[in-house]
Each structure stands twice: as C-alpha cells, then as structure tokens.
Amino acid sequence: MISQLVVVGCILGVVILGLLVMVQAITLTEIAEAGRRVLAFAMGALVLLWFLRLVLVAIVVPWLLAMKAALGWFVLVMLALVLMAILAHVTIYGFRTKGSVKGRSHGGGE
Numbered sequence: 001m002i003s004q005l006v007v008v009g010c011i012l013g014v015v016i017l018g019l020l021v022m023v024q025a026i027t028l029t030e031i032a033e034a035g036r037r038v039l040a041f042a043m044g045a046l047v048l049l050w051f052l053r054l055v056l057v058a059i060v061v062p063w064l065l066a067m068k069a070a071l072g073w074f075v076l077v078m079l080a081l082v083l084m085a086i087l088a089h090v091t092i093y094g095f096r097t098k099g100s101v102k103g104r105s106h107g108g109g110e
Contacts, residue, residue, distance in 0.1 A: 017031060
C-alpha cells in the first residue's frame with residue numbers, strides 16, 4: 001500500500017515536471033540542478049540518521065538500562081519507606097492510646 005503511494009507520487013512528480021518543461025516554465029538544466037540538490041540533501045539526511053543511530057545505541061541504550069536498574073531500586077526504597085511510615089504510625093498511635101488509658105485510669109482514681 002505504501003509502496004504504491006510512493007510510486008503514484010513519483011509518477012505525478014514526473015508528469016508535473018514534464019508539463020513545466022513543455023510550457024517552458026522550467027528548463028532541463030534547472031531540473032538537473034534541483035535534482036542534484038535533492039540528492040545531496042537526501043544523502044546528508046541518511047548520514048545524519050546513521051550518526052544518530054550510532055549515538056543512540058552507544059549512549060542512550062546503556063543509560064536507559066541503568067535507569068531501569070535505578071527504577072527497580074527506587075521502587076524498593078519507596079516500599080521500605082512506606083512500610084516504615086506505617087510501622088511508625090502504628091507504634092505512635094499505640095503509645096498514645098496506652099498513655100491516654102493510663103492517664104484516664106490514674107486521673108479517675110484520685
């Protein structure tokens with residue numbers, strides 16, 4: 001499907017260029033110059049994409065693997081902190097409850 005779309009686009013481009021040459025709106029020399037520019041741009045873009053791929057593979061992939069390991073440790077640390085907070089809350093609440101019961105019973109006995 002995509003290849004057919006590319007072929008149709010190329011055929012349409014050739015037909016439009018042919019019409020422009022027939023009505024003498026553009027010369028064959030100008031078409032050749034534009035073709036060289038397009039080819040140079042395409043080659044530059046391919047070289048840039050190749051270089052970016054090398055950079056991504058060499059730098060970003062190991063960094064993402066390190067971040068994956070760090071994320072695992074982050075989850076474990078957060079889980080431990082939550083459990084410690086729950087334990088601290090239960091302990092403090094237990095001391096408050098026992099202290100208030102003693103205070104009431106002692107205060108009521110006087």
